[in-house]
Amino acid sequence: DTAVSQTPKYLVTQMGNDKSIKCEQNLGHDTMYWYKQDSKKFLKIMFSYNNKELIINETVPNRFSPKSPDKAHLNLHINSLELGDSAVYFCASSQNSGEGYTFGSGTRLTVV
């Protein structure tokens, strides 16, 4: 019944590794997002896809690559992980952003 689900919930990995986070929504929304929340709880948008098309690509290192195989899924692949990538990554979806987003429960990434 989970509306926006992310896997894994926790990810601990070494510097230099490549990892992926998966996101799925069953709300029928057209738009999906990736947000990064740093240690001070500040949420910053990374990417947005509308119906599988990239519409927002903020200033994010190109080590981060989103992929949307269909409008219900948005995955995030990160190459060559760095210590500064440690954060909580949230997936979200919306039909109309004016009515807000529905967030997943987050993936806590720790790079050691």
Add this chain to the structure above:
Amino acid sequence: QKEVEQDPGPLSVPEGAIVSLNCTYSNSAFQYFMWYRQYSRKGPELLMYTYSSGNKEDGRFTAQVDKSSKYISLFIRDSQPSDSATYLCAMSATDGNKLVFGAGTILRVKS
């Protein structure tokens, strides 16, 4: 200067108090305004959303938007310990545009 400013707190109040949470913003194009609640180790949960200026009430929660002052507020009446969380304001310029978040205010309601 950040687009959205929010005092991080923490704000500590006794149970039953009226809580006032606020955000200011600089982008006059913002039209959609939201408040989210985030419990520890959980995702943000949408509490209220309003379009343009005015008030909106839902149970113990009231959201106010004053576009002339670029100032939004969330009031919580009869606060409960279960209201203890981080409250994030968010806003966007147009439908379909990205949401810009404030840094969040930590609220603690003591029983």
